[in-house]
Amino acid sequence: MEVAKKSGSSWGVRHVQTFLLFLALVLAFSMRVNMSLAIVAMTDTFSDNSFEWSIQTQSVVLSSFFWGYVILQIPGGELAARYGGMILITISIAVNSAVTLIIPVAAYYGGWKLLCACRVVQGLSQGFLYPSMHNLVGKWIPLEEKSRLGTLIYAGGQLGTAFQLLSSGFIADYWGWPAIFYVNGTLGVLWTVAYVYLGAASPQTSKMISAEERLYIQTSLGHVGGHKKLKTPWKSIWTSLPFISLIVAHCGQNWGFWTLMTEMPSYMSKVLGVDIKANGAMSALPYLSIYVFSIPLSFLSDYVLKKKWLSVTVSRKVANSLGYYGPALALIGLSYAPAGDVTLAVTLLTVVVALNAGHYTGYLLVHIDMSPNFAGTLMGITNCFANIISIIAPLAAGAILNDETDASEWRKVFFVSSAVYIASNTFFLIFGTSERQKWNDDGETNETAAASDRLGTAGGSHRSYGSFDRKVFSP
Structure with missing residues (x-):
């Protein structure tokens, strides 16, 4: 296996695939979040081509993406397993790009209702995104490189968010808000x-x-002799309390994250009085911070597990607590920040989002720890529920904010997000576990089980961490 070892240290096609998938998430999240800042310019009564939409209408527009997004999460996993991830991710980005290009025309001639319809279509097609991404990562990224290349790919979403928020204000200021969508669609x-x-x-x-x-790659992943597809143990999954704790944790994450994502530009504009260009730059800073913070945090988590300083379960819970309790406390501090203190507000928002990077090495990896055989299915289920929360969170904020210029009403929004962070992580701490679940191996052949024992789980192995016996994969 000297050839395989040599290939592992050199640049290859897998790195090209990694870069393409990284760009896919950058662009997908750019098209997902562009409305958050664009709607500020679209409803600015002092600019041309603006719309007189109430805060409640704006909240409906902001949440409409997730109406479609939740529908195809679970089916997307099955489709990816059957047809492969490439065709699905291509459809996802292509449809999003085409719809993004027609959004300005749709808004002009169809108002907020047709705009919502466009966002629903975008959400539907992005329902394939994570199932197909999991499928492609599982086939292309060797076990030894999964931490660093996997982190690079998935952190692309945060970088796309940051770039979009950073650039949208300048694009809207110089060329008008429609240009935001034209640039995204063309890319x-x-x-x-x-x-x-x-x-x-x-x-x-x-x-x-x-x-x-x-x-x-095939030797590392155990695909040389083929890969056996197991029947999904649906009953065992739905009756597993540790898995239910994952649903709760994922829902808590999405409530806090998407409340900030959709409402932060409005808070910057209405309470802090920040203009559109500075708004985008300041809104982007927290998401740049989570991208930067997530990389060393993921390597630190791997190092702690490699040294066996903590068990996998404890490591995941410590990271998740950092990612939830930290932002909860920072949001409480933000709610009492003076209304005119832009520097303090932006600093606290940056801390909120940066600390939230803990969830990457927290609950997000527990799907793989609990059941590497069905990790994609588990992610599809938790992501489905969590993105129902992504619909509710902006609507709840809109219901609370009768006057979006009133700092005391924004305090209520931040308090609710803090409470959700604390409650969801506490539930996960009590009931969550990274122990391999019995139903993961139901129906698995002895040969496949032996390979699993040697491989452990990607991103945080119980049995072997960083090295494995290559002989088990010999044809």
Whole structure:
């Protein structure tokens, strides 16, 4: 296996796939969050081509993306397993790009109702995003490289959010708010063309990969002798209290994250009096911070597990507590910040979002710890419930904010988010676990089970961390 080892230390096609998937998440999240800042410019009565939409109407527009997004989460996992992740992720970005390009026309001629319809379609197509991403990562990224390459891919969402918030204000100021959507849509089309030519569903189907690199990836992941698909144990999953704690944790994460994501630009504009260009830059800073903070945190988590300083379960819970209790306390501090103190408010918002990086090495990896065989299905289920919360959170904020210029009403919004963070993480601490669940191996052959014992779980192995016996994968 010297060839495989050599391939593991060199640049290869898997790195090209990693970069393309990273860009996919950058663009997907850019198109997901562009409305958060664009709607500030779209409803600015002092600018041309503005709309007179109430705060409640704006909240409906902001939440409409998630109406479609929740529908295809669970089916997306099954479709990815059957047809592969490449075709689904291509459809996802292509549809999002096309719809993004027509949003300005839809808003002009159809008002907020047609705009909502466009956002629903975007949400529907992005329902394929994470199931297909899990599928592709599982086929392309070797076990030894999963932490660093996986972190690079998934952190692309935060970088896309930051870039979008940073650039939207300047684009709207110089070329008008429609240009925000035209830029996003054009970049998405360019990515789609590039991925059709350079992307591949797996090393087996890639026309560019070398035989040595293909063998290295297949050997690492145990795919040399084929991969057995197991029947999903639905009853065991739905009756598992540790899994239910994952649903609660994921819902708590989405409530806090998407409340801030959708409402932060309005808070900056209405309470702090920040203009559109500075609004975007200040709104982007927290998401740049979570991107930067997530990388060393993920390596630290791997190091702690490698040294066996903490068990996997304790490590996940410590990281998740940092990601939930930290933002909860910072939000309480933000609610009492003086209304005109922009520096303090932005500092606290940055702390809130940066600390939230703990969830990447917290509950998010527990799906894989509990059941590596069904991690994609578990993620589809928790993401479905969590994004129902993503619909409710902006609507709840809109219901609370009768006067969006009143700092005391924003205090209520922040208090609710703090309470949700604290309650959801406490439930996870009590009932959550990273122990491998019995139903993960139901129906698994002895040979597959032996391979699993040697591989452990990606991102945080119970049995082996960082090294494994290659002989078990010999053809």
